[in-house]
Amino acid sequence: MTTKPELLITAGTLEEVKAYLEAGATAITVGESKYGMRLPGQMTLEHIQAALPMVHEHGAKLYAAVNHIFHNDALPGLQQYLAELERVGIDGITYGDPSVLMTSRIAAPSLKLHWNAEMTSTNYATATYWQKRGASRIVLARELNMDQVIEIKKQLPDMEVEVQVHGMTNIYHSKRHLIQHYLRHIGKEEDTEHVGLERKLFLIEKERQDEKFPVYEDEYGAYIMSSDDVCILEDLKLLLDAKLDSFKIESLLKPRVYNEAVLRAYRRAIDEYAKDPEGYAFKPEWMDEIRTLQDPERELSFGFFYKEQMY
């Protein structure tokens, strides 16, 4: 036996938490939009308190997303929120804004901190910087390739490293209400109230007609998501061998049944590997259920794992 990496997914309701635990998740991230970004649903402190016993019974972890870029007016609430999260016994929080670090030092010193600066968590030395300042985990940028991911874990034996293995990724975040603005511009004022996740809006760039980029808004701004869904299941062994600590599945904008199927597939791979790392081999049929449920208009891709980028 070997230590199994965490299988992490974001959930938006208590029902989802339960369903995802049953499908094989060993960690769930929840939260509310006031503090956490791009969540599939609102889970208040009350919901968190209700979820915690269930999660812990499964031997799993419950994390809260506190990963907004905060403005002054959010700080008083933030202090109280962190103190409450600590009190109810949350297993960790993700943060990107240093104000969370500052606030937790004062208000919730025992909170476990996962540093997640989204696109900008890109190297091991910077992870160490945040580790020295209290973070126990780095959540890697999605734009890194396999070699970089593996190297980062190699350089960080004492820090947990989380990597997204499946689902869409955020590729643009603005404080501007871009969709509302556009609808107003084209004279569709009446439409501006319906620009959230449930509306299922997407953008098509002129010269890329076969790629659909989901876009939505909440009161904190606009988000554009990737046109493909990362899926590294086929090569999960590389990440397992490298001893990455947490495999994240992005559940956003996906039906629950799809997310459950994805969890089961990765669960199976992780368990098979744990039984016999040497003899482990990916079996194409593990992908069958995912492929059946995969949106035919969204490519299952390797994301940036095998892409060369220039600059």
Added chain:
Amino acid sequence: MTTKVKHKYNGKRNRLDKPELLAPAGNLEKLKFAIHYGADAVYIGGQKYGLRSNADNFSFEEMREGVEFAKKYGAKVFVATNIYAHNEDLEGIEEYLLNLQDAGISAIIAADPIIIETAQRVAPKLEVHISTQQSISNWQTVQFWKDEGAPRVVLARETSIDEIAEIKEHVDIEIEAFIHGAACSSYSGRCTLSNHFTDRDSNRGGCCQSCRWKYDLFEDARDDLDEWISQTEAEGEPVLEQFRVGITQLPLFQEGQNEFSMSAKDQCLLEHLPDLIDAGIDSFKVEGRMRSIHYVATVINVYRQAIDAYMEDPDNYELNPEWIEEINKAANRPVNTGFFYEEPDHEDHIYEPEQKSTPYDFAGLVMDYDESTRMATIQQRNHFKPGTEVEFFGPNGTFFKQKVDAIWDTEGQVLDAARHPLQLVRIKVDQPVHYFDMMRKKNR
């Protein structure tokens, strides 16, 4: 045109006595113009670790020359080392920062904490300014960076003037803010459109400005298909017709309407300068390392005059309408006040096709002036000929218009036009001019 001046934050200024005017300098020549036209400091890019991999960028040798030039004016040179490093970028940071320190650079503008920490450790003479790429938007985060030893932060462009004033109340630190030029429409650093569209890493200098491209906005209606069809009352509706023919994505726009775009208008805070000064902003930053000499000189010249006029006599300060006219001669994008006052709305984006050219072009640089003959030696920067209407301008707002009369080359031969880039020609000028004055002409 408004000349109303707000005095919202009067008396709250602290830190730097007089705000710094910080100019972009894409290359050595632009650096010289920016400083000569009034910048207190310039920021440049080196060969590595900067976010404008398409700009000319400076070698260490050019940096040294730039620093020497700046010294004569009492100005400073900062270097943008504002990428988010990947593993393979780590090696060499120390050496690079040491070289910057040796070249006499005053400060780096950095976003990645490993570059910040490394600079503090190996190159203590370099000040470290925290880049806008860190999207700093609240005072506690500012306090964090102060505790980490940073003397200055560049705030997120999403921060309002009220928030800035509040930050200044909480933390004694220098605040740098972008007041003029283009802005990311996303939170800076939180955009990988370039990575996805063109495999160019935006956070390492590869941004291809995909936010200015055009997009079509649709609604995915696949799940609603059954519902629609079961609604018999919807019979005959165009939407249902679309489903019948197999279209499951509904365009939100109509034929002929402008496409969706994230493109943000440029910022121009000139009219609100007194308010920003009083709110305590220490450094006024102009964006545009990729912009022309004409743009940088014109914009800096105007802000220099405005800052000086206000600091000289705040109570009687009035915005000079000619300043706005001047800026408009070099600009080609519509402007707004960013997030300083109201959050941007639907009028703060650019959906229309963009103007490529600017109203005026840089036509020639004054190299010399002979007072006795009133002849100026001009280095050609753009085509002009006898009869061309030109404007001469220099630092501190010196300005006059005239028509080009005869043109001679340096041998005294009469020319029918100044055609050749960098060619030296002589023309008669109506008023005295000085080395470094610029001659512009209206774009046809």
